[in-house]
Amino acid sequence: MRLLTLILALSFCSVGSCNGQAVPEFNSRRAFSYLEKQCSFGARVPGTTAHQRCRDYILQTMRSTADHVSTQPFLHTFGQPAHTVTATNIIANFFPQQKKRVLLCAHWDCRHWADQDPDPEKRTMPVPGANDGASGVAVLLEIAQLLKQHKPPVGIDMVFFDGEDQGTSADDRSYAKGSAVFAKQLLPSYRPLFGILLDLIGDSDLQIFQEMYSIEYARPIVDQVWQTAEKLGIDAFVPKPGYAVFDDHVPLLERGIPCIDIIDFDYPYWHTVSDTPDKCSPESLEKVGKVVLHVIYTL
Numbered sequence: 001m002r003l004l005t006l007i008l009a010l011s012f013c014s015v016g017s018c019n020g021q022a023v024p025e026f027n028s029r030r031a032f033s034y035l036e037k038q039c040s041f042g043a044r045v046p047g048t049t050a051h052q053r054c055r056d057y058i059l060q061t062m063r064s065t066a067d068h069v070s071t072q073p074f075l076h077t078f079g080q081p082a083h084t085v086t087a088t089n090i091i092a093n094f095f096p097q098q099k100k101r102v103l104l105c106a107h108w109d110c111r112h113w114a115d116q117d118p119d120p121e122k123r124t125m126p127v128p129g130a131n132d133g134a135s136g137v138a139v140l141l142e143i144a145q146l147l148k149q150h151k152p153p154v155g156i157d158m159v160f161f162d163g164e165d166q167g168t169s170a171d172d173r174s175y176a177k178g179s180a181v182f183a184k185q186l187l188p189s190y191r192p193l194f195g196i197l198l199d200l201i202g203d204s205d206l207q208i209f210q211e212m213y214s215i216e217y218a219r220p221i222v223d224q225v226w227q228t229a230e231k232l233g234i235d236a237f238v239p240k241p242g243y244a245v246f247d248d249h250v251p252l253l254e255r256g257i258p259c260i261d262i263i264d265f266d267y268p269y270w271h272t273v274s275d276t277p278d279k280c281s282p283e284s285l286e287k288v289g290k291v292v293l294h295v296i297y298t299l
């Protein structure tokens with residue numbers, strides 16, 4: 001019995017990077033099935049049936065893994081003509097008794113219009129959001145499964161933001177609405193060690209440069225994540241500055257939470273109707289999931 005336990009523990013330890021703490025193995029196939037499942041509902045635009053079904057799916061998955069799950073509904077106005085619907089952040093806590101905590105987050109909504117589509121006739125159609133939405137959520141859902149089975153050295157809070165992607169280029173603040181609501185309602189006593197936001201990380205041609213707000217306001221976390229990737233030999237993480245992206249991490253940074261954005265902003269299908277699962281790959285989800293797991297389990 002004892003030997004068996006030892007073997008099982010060792011089998012979760014990735015070669016050369018364990019440092020005594022077992023890091024669970026990221027299941028890329030299962031993660032990709034979470035991406036496909038979200039897309040199977042249709043575009044998860046706030047106010048639609050697809051959105052409701054996906055919310056229920058994320059809630060159900062989190063209730064089977066996390067210690068505590070709650071929702072944070074808010075009114076969200078967007079579109080032309082402008083209309084108001086209820087949007088919902090989903091918050092899941094793992095190991096709530098742990099004082100040291102890490103925040104992991106992603107947005108789960110899809111953009112209501114594909115305004116970057118090369119075909120003008122398609123620009124009023126919604127974005128299927130395989131990469132832009134489903135990819136970050138898929139990695140979090142897979143990590144949730146692993147957290148349940150392998151206790152990490154810190155507590156984890158996961159937030160699935162709604163209302164990230166309905167904005168207009170004229171106004172940064174029309175984006176990241178769910179994150180703004182979450183940041184505003186946070187208790188001042190909530191001080192995670194750091195946060196990691198995942199967005200657009202499913203592109204089968206994955207190259208993740210360092211996002212500029214993250215470098216400016218959370219440099220040590222950026223270094224930690226890219227150094228971990230280097231140790232693991234995952235060269236999709238390029239240790240050079242890339243774009244500055246107004247994303248869900250900005251409202252958190254403004255609340256003093258050092259949160260970085262892991263994002264591959266060079267995605268040819270960004271905000272087009274072609275952002276579908278065939279442009280994404282299980283391998284890309286695995287690269288990101290593996291780095292995040294190693295960062296967490298070797299803290």
Ligand SMILES: [Zn+2]
Pocket residue numbers: 111132165271
């Ligand atoms: Zn987007």
